[in-house]
Amino acid sequence: MFQIIGIVLLFVCVFGVYIVHGGRMDVVIAAAPFELATIFGAGIAALLIGNSPTVIKGVASGMGKIFSGPQWKASDYKDLLSLLFLLTKTMKAKGVIALESHIENPHDSTLFGRFPKIVKDHFAVDFICDTLRMMTMNLEDPHQVEDAMEKQLEKHHHEALAPAHALQNMADALPALGIVAAVLGVIKTMGSITEPPAVLGGMIGSALVGTFLGVFLAYGLVGPFATRLNAVVEEESSFYRIIQSVLVAHLHGNAAQISVEIGRGSVPSMTQPTFSELEEALQAIPPEA
Template sequence: MIGIIGIAVIFIMVFGGYVLAGGKLGIIMKALPFEMIMIGGAAVGAFLLSNDGASVKQALKDVGKVFKGPQWKPADYRDLLCLLFELIRIARVNPVGLEEHIENPEESSVFARYQKIKHDHEAIELICDTLRAASMNYDDPHQVEEVLDKRVDKAQTHALHSSHALQSMADALPALGIVAAVLGVIKTMGSIDQPPEILGKMIGGALVGTFLGVFLAYGIVGPFATRVKAVVEEDAHFYNLIREVLVANLHNHPANMCIEVGRQNTPHNVRPSFTDLEEALRALKQEAA
């Protein structure tokens, strides 16, 4: 919602201020379709040229993050801590029984209670691979933490590609606007014998290209890239939480302490309160009993 409000504010302030200052939208509206074809078309072409098909699809999908915001909400962090608590408890009480959950999470009764997390392949693979490695005695906390750091960083770098692609487009738009403006000037020079009032409109139309390139770069595409990056970085806390809890588990801390380590390393705006988490864990213990 806030993304839509931001776009509305941009358009109202820019064009509203222009009209209030005595500007006429007629020249802009007449030149806009042609300038948009040149600038927008060239920007899209450059975007396709500099990215592969998978990256293009991912970037188009990630544009929705501008309006939807982060994937993981505070309730999801609480659910993740509950899921990890259950798995750690099972691993310590019945290591053999853990295998049915980490080898086939789609059929696991534990994962089934957390459907949103279950459908995130990166989170599930991160949890299951780490617990599986621990069951095979790859349980040195420092080595595992290093592996998880690299894995989380690699996933985040891949997720940030959309933001970089959009930012590259934003960087190119002002120059493409100049290209369109120069073409407009060339057109104007070809009609130099026309009266001043006609030449004035033609020059004004040419300058729309420069305006459009800068406006799209700094008013639309650039902020989109920044917002996508911010959302990706915020969602990365979810996977960092998995790392914190599983590494604490390898240090053989009590299960409750492992979960508390994860809770305290969660950003404040999505961190479940101690009381809420304690009630959720108590309910799990009562259910297991």
């Protein structure tokens, strides 16, 4: 919502003030389609040249995140803590062997099945199951498990940030591509140097539209989009940090309730459930679970 308001305000402040100040839009409107095709087209081409298909797909899907925000909402954090509570409580009561059927087939698990949104996140499920699998292989040193989880998180976070970095690189290139479009316009103008001043003025104005659009797109749209996408990815990474916090706390010998409380402290403040809200969520889990 705020992104849409920001875009509207951006155009009002830039073009509205220009018009109020006596600027003529006819030159801008006439030149904009050609300049945009040159600048934005070249920017997309550079994006395709410099990145892998996976990163390019991430940029495309990331555009939705820019407007919708992080995929994890407050209820999802409570669900994650509830799932981890069930897993750690089962380990405490019955041992890690009791979890083998759940971690080998999480999509058929009665524990994981209670939280369908989490199950749809392949990394979250694999991250939980791989860590529990290490525990079943008697890797119970909390520090070794924490190091292994940290490496997985770093790799995933690096890959998740790649689309935001690619978008920022595109934003950095747009002002220079605007100059390229402007230089081409000047070359065209110099080829018509015998034309009257009024015609030459219009041609020079069209060329300068290229420089304007390059800077405008870079700092007004694409750059802020990259910043927003980076912030969304950073917030989403907190979801996986909670998994690490809870499972490592469990390995340190804490009770399931204490472990999830430690994990609750890692939830972003805007979506963090209170102690009472988490307590209610845990008490709402059916006894047969």
